[in-house]
Amino acid sequence: MTASTPVAFEDPQYREAVVDLLGVIAYGEISAFERLAEDAKLAPTLEDKVAIVSMATAEFGHVAKLNERLTELGADPFEAMAPFRAAIDRFHEHTAPGDWYEGLIKAYVGDGLANDFYREIAAYLDADTRDLVVASLEESGHSAFAVDRVRAAIAADPRLGGRLALWGRRLMGEALTQAQRVAADRDSLTALLAGGVDRPGLDLAAIGRMFARITERHAERMAELGLDS
Template sequence: MTASTSVAFEDPQYREAVVDLLGAIAYGEISAFERLADDAKLAPTLEDKVAMASMATAEFGHVAALNERLSQLGADPFEAMAPFREPIDRFHEYTAPDDWYEGLIKAYVGDGMANDFYREIAAYLDPDTRDLVVSALEDSGHSAFVVDRVRAAIAADPRLGGRLALWGRRLMGEALTQAQRVAADRDALSALLAGGVDRPGLDLAAIGRMFTRITERHAARMAELGLDS
């Protein structure tokens, strides 16, 4: 643990915020693994099934490092994840895909928005924790597969594009709602965003700009898929 990291964790509120954040990300990874493995059943070809299963495996592969860090901080990883089960499960319940292509959009756009939110928060963390979070949110190189499949499907059936664009907007709305709810419900995370004596923070205007950046990155992903945001 670096010197700057040690100093940061002298603040019990900061430690609580980090435990919250790592717990949220860890459960998000487990939930993504379950969902992607389930979505693989919708795959039209064996190649697609294997690609989706590989995405699921990559998500689950990040959990061990997150749980190890939680244990190092003296936290029970399962207790740290527990507060986030309901909001994350609720998001997946509200956004269950009806078909293979909706599942692809959710894997690319929905997960991308969640990762953007966590990366924004990571900017206010000590270097060691920030590096761990960024590593856990790495793409793992699967985006190209999703973009290729969605673009090919729209080229074959242009009407599909309209339906998937609507689906993408729905995902954005649900993801932003859940992200704002989590940030508001967890006092330590709210305090982390507000900053401290030795850490910069966000005022309401800055928080608004943060969500604007997340929305802009969502629009860029939709455009890469050939969809209107």
């Protein structure tokens, strides 16, 4: 670690939590890149294909800075990502889109759910790490593009709305299950949320409110798409 590393990293448990968090976000970005690149094959027009590939490129662009920070902390980026491959891969296997519109909703709603979870955790980090996490979760064009395409499709075929609403609810359930599993499986992340002598933590009621906020933001995204949550 460098001389500019925050004092918080003198706590080995805190350092482990940050390494875990950066590792799971980095692998999440890589898997998002792979998924979006695959979704591009479903694009109905060349314009749509280019838009999705641009999103994929933006996702992958975040990985370098996350890996750089992991290296600064004395961690091997690939070892840091490894514990999360199974859970994230399982999520994508369970939520493979059946068509172009399901892929768009997953890119917008599914990624939004994961990003909300990581932003919530970022509130308990040192300023430098928090800024890095928030920057890595910046929206990469999913919103306007997905909302425009999905709303236009529903206007053309209202029956599509019911199916996509069910898909959105399925994504919500799978994403929350994954988030809870990741937090429970990694003692360091659980300890981070619990706080320490120099950091505030979350009790069970606060954790409940955190997931309530994530659920509310999911409902807002679904409404933007013209779908019931």
